[in-house]
Each structure stands twice: as structure tokens, then as C-alpha cells.
Amino acid sequence: MIGTLLRKDLIRRFYNPSGFILLVSLPLIFTFLLGSIFRPSEKENILPKVNLLIADRDSSFVSRMLGGAFGQGDLKKMFETQNVDISTGTQMIEEGKSSALLIFPDGFQDSLLHEKQTNITLIKNPSQAFSPKIAEEVIKILCEGTDRIFRIGAKPLKSFRILYDGHQRPTNPQISSMAVEINALFAGMDNYIFPPLIELKKEALKKQQQESSATQNMLTYLLAGIVVMFLLFIIDTMARDLFTESENLTLQRILTGPVSVKQFIISKQLFLFIAGLLAYCLVWMAGIALFRIRFALYQFLLFFMFSVLVIASITGIIGFFYTLVKTRIQGSAIAPVIIIVFSALGGAMIPLNALPPFLKNIAVFSPVYWCVDGLQKILIEQFGLAQLMPHIIILVSLTLLLNIAAFFMFARRFRI
């Protein structure tokens, strides 16, 4: 009999699954949005790009190479460059349209090749605080780097300068001699350049992994809270069906048949649990796939067992709540308020660390806290069964107490 009633409710709910799917997709969307806002790698992109104007009066290979460096690699993420003439550039700075203007003077490359001192000019926008400073620091590094290259490579550059100044085709011995000097230069630099480069690559990879792991942890942390909050909403929506059945008189009709009130209530409690379990599994399956959450087998079993307890206790919380309200409309008006308060206090909406101390102290009075905290401890801190005992004891107590109380109070309400 209970099976027939339960099957009927599941068929009704999944005959048109769009509403259910929408409810289930919401926690994932929320987590994704929150994760996108707070993930560390994205934080870097929050800063606006530095708008740098380049006035290249030299138009030489070296000036173009230095100017072009802002459009390469990591600098490209930080800078947005635009080639202008000096007057346009100055005007744009005055109008506040740009952060800085970099000017390469005439004969810039010549001076470098002839080891003569030369200047590049940076005009900063005084109305901006950070962007011109960033441009200045980066350009200082570039200047220093260029200076080093031209000093270390003085010998091959000298050969190149002779060829450059000679205005005639170099002979084969001249080219060979220059190639040997360049090779000797790189051979001498080997010990300084290559080891750090290899090491740098390693570090970058490690950093990427750490970042990715931190992001995953954060998404998992957020998802654990958001799933619990949405589970409350999903089970709340399903629980209203009890009143709908009464309003549509199907409850009364069922009770004229060979079904007792108690059987009917048990079927409804089971329906809430199963619908909650389905929603919960769908969200986590999608979450695990989307956010690449990884489990060890023991951790997974513990997570599953604890999840069942979470769903059962939430079924009890919502079921008990509806024994206290008189109508569906009253329930649907009050329930979201209670869910939001419980969720906010329990760390489902906002991480507990972000709450003021007095709210942190009362968080333990929210049943949501024990659900969310337990899940986070399993998933992030890899807690074992023994460490989770306080959570388990509290959730088992809540499950038994609230479900049994809801059962008897509903049975009393619908008693004939």
C-alpha cells in the first residue's frame, strides 16, 4: 500500500520533470557563480589593464622589439598598448584616456649599438594612482634587461656594428667569426640562464596545481553549503504536496479506501526522503563532474553515509515544520524565511568564518550547521568516522526526533 502511494507521488513529480531539474540545477549554478567570483586565479583578472601609449620615433628593430614586449606573454594580460605620435599621446594623457606614454627617441637603436647612453621617456597620467606605477616598474625592468643584454653581448655586437656601419655585404669569414662569438656568448651564459629557466617552469606548474586544487577545494566547500540549503528548499516544495492533496480532496478520497492515515503519512515521509536523495545525488554527480572533486573510497563511503543522514534530518525538519502550520499558503510564506535564517546561520550561504563572532557562537543551534560542517569536514579536511561522531549523533537525534514527531502530529491532524 505504501509502495503504491509512493509510486504515485514519484510518477506525479517526474511526469513533468522540468520543475525538478530546474530546482536541482540551481545549486550548481549558484556554486559556479560564487566560485567564479572568489576563485584565486580569477582574482588577478579583476584588476583593469594598464593602458599604455607608445610613441616610437626611432621605428627600429630594438625599439619595436621593446614596445612589442608589452603585447607578449604575461605582460599582455596586464597591458593594453596603442601606437601613437607624441602630440596625440600627450593629449590622450591630458584627457585621462590613458595611463602612460612611452617615448622611444630618434637614434635609440644606434645609441645602443654604439654603447652610447640614451633615454626613453615615460609620461605618466597624474590622475591615476596604480596603473602608471605598474607601467613604470615594468619599463624599469625592461630597460635593465636590455642594458644587460647589450653589455654581455658587447663583443658580438661590436662585430655586428662594424657590419651595420659598413653599408656593404659582409664576407663569409666575417659572418663565421660573428657566429662563433655569439655561440661562445651563449655557451658562457648556459650556467646562468638555463637552470633557472627549467626551475621556473617547474614552479609555474606546481603553482598551477596548487591554484587548481585551491579552487576545487573552495568550490567543494561552497557546494556543500549550497546543496544543503537547496535541499531544504527542494524538500520544502515537495512537502507542500500534503496540503495540495488535502485541498484537491485526493487525500480524503484515498482515506475512503483501504489505506490508513499512518500509511499515507509514512508514504509522504518516504517520498520526501527519496525525492531529496534523488535531487542530492544529481547535484553532487554534476558537481563532482563539473568541479572535478576527487574522493578516496573510504571518504566516499563516509560522505554517502553522512549524506543519507543529512537528507533524513532535513526531511524531519521540513516535515515537522509543516505540522506547525495550518495551510499550504502559510507554510510557503514562512518556510523560505526559516530556511534562509537556518542556512545563513549554519554556514550554508556564507562561510562561517565570515560571520561576526556572536553569530558564530549561535551557529551550532542551526541544524544546517551540523549538516554543512560535517560535509565540509569530510570533503575538505578528510575527517574520519570518529571525528565526525558529534555531527552524526546530533543528526541521528534530529532525524529520529523530528520525523517521529511529524508522523504523530500529522496522524493526529488527519485522524478520523
Next chain:
Amino acid sequence: MLKVENLSKSFNGKLAVDHISFQVEKGEIFGFLGPNGAGKSTTINMICSLLKPDSGLIFIDGIETSSTRPQLRKKLGVVPQDVALYYEISAEENLRFWGELYGMKGSQLGKRIKELLLFFGLDERARDKVKNYSGGMRRRLNLAAGIIHQPELLLLDEPTVGIDPQARHHILDAVKQIAKDGTTILYTTHYMDEAENLCDRLAIIDHGRILTSGSQESITKIVGENRFLKVSGQFTAENAERLPGDIKELTLISLQDKEVVYSLPMKYGTGEFIENLNKSGFIIENLSIKEPSLDSVFIKLTGRELRD
């Protein structure tokens, strides 16, 4: 099949059903005729155990219902006044659910579902969601759900309320067929014609009390060979009371502010009656004449028409 003894029920100190007793024999259609609020649905709800009586006993097939409810409920089919179905699933799924609830399963249930869908003309739209059905179709499905398990006793609580005449005829034909197949039916209605056309025996109920019961012939005999004349207009109570004195055998049935009801033997013409009214200073605004029928019985017993 059904025996009700001294049944009563009150809500907030007001008697809704006042110590009623009646008996429905196996295979018959027993009508429960009365206006809205007469206590028909309360009686049905007590018979099908949705309400607990304050006093009295109900026997189904000789067994007192309060002690052995679950077993007895399988013998009972209930079709509530309002459509009580699941609108978000199909007619077929609805019938399957109600059948399974009464322990039916497998091919037996499948066959019965097909049979009923065909019988009620719903077979072509069996897989459509009930929310897309017309009012008449829902009513038919409501009735089908009540008889899916082939009950021995069927309680029909005003099954034709709020539907068009065509759908109503369809339901009345179905009820006759169900009775022919051997189901005992308790049929409540406030439509006189339904009671007249459908019921083998009936009880007239008003303000929670059974005013009279029996076969249609025996009930109509209450009014004898009299017609009922209801006059509304302007007159004095004194004039209204004095009027019967002028015509022999004219009986005053009820007198209200602007309305008076008389009973007049058929042998007298209504022209003479109207002439007398004018002579007595009546200003007639409306005059309605009821020939001997269940309606006139109701007027005789209560002083008002059933639809009032």
C-alpha cells in the same frame, strides 16, 4: 447492503445530521434528495468513514463499520462531489493508482482500465494529462475511479453538479448501467428529475432530518391529487390566512413575508383561485403552479421549493 441507524453529527453545536435511519437493499439505487446543506454529504462522509458520527451505527453487508474498517472499505466505492483526481498525470495512470490502492494488479487491472476507459468514452485520450480534460471528461473519470475495483456499494455524492446536460446524461446512463451490473448505489442529489428517473427508492432530507422515505409512488401519495400554488406579491398575512375559507379544500401550506404557498385539489381550476386572490386584495407579482411530483412533496413537507 447498507443500514444506517439513528445517525447524527453536529459541527460547533449545530446539528448537521439529526438521528437519521434508512436502509439500502442490495442491487437498488437509493436516492438521497435534498437541498444544499441538508446533510447529504455529511451522511456520505460518515458512511465512508471520513467523519466519525456523534452517535448511531452504520452497517455494510451486515457488519458494523467502525470496528472492521479496512476490510469493509474494499467493498465500498466513493465518488466525491468534487473531482478528486491527480491532474498532472494521465487518466490511465489515475485509474492504475486507484486500482492498485484496492489491491488490483497485473493483467486484471490492465483489462479493467481499458474496459472503463472505453465505457466512459475516454479511451482515445487515455494518455492525456487530466488537466487537459473538459469538465465532463473529468467527471466521467471521477466516476470511473470510484468503480475501478467493482465495489458492492457505491456512494455517489452529487456526481453531476456543474456539468453540461450532455455530460450529465452520459453519467446518468453510466450509473444505470453500473446498477444493472449488480452494484448497490446510494445517490445524493438536489436535482428532482435525477431522483425521479434514476432511483428505485429515495429519502427526502432537509436540515439533517429525513422527512420521508420510500418508493416514488408512496412518496408522491403524500401530496395526493393536489397541485401547489406559490404566490409572491403584496398582501397582508390576514388576507392570506383568510383566503382558504373562500375556496373549499384550499390549504395554506406556508406563509412568509411576501410569499404564500397553498395546496389545491386538482378538481379545482386555477382561474377560480386567481379570481379569489384579486378579490382578497392580493397584488400578484408571480404565481407558480406545481403539479403532483417529488418537488410538490418537498413543498408540502418544507413549505419551500427544493432549489430555494
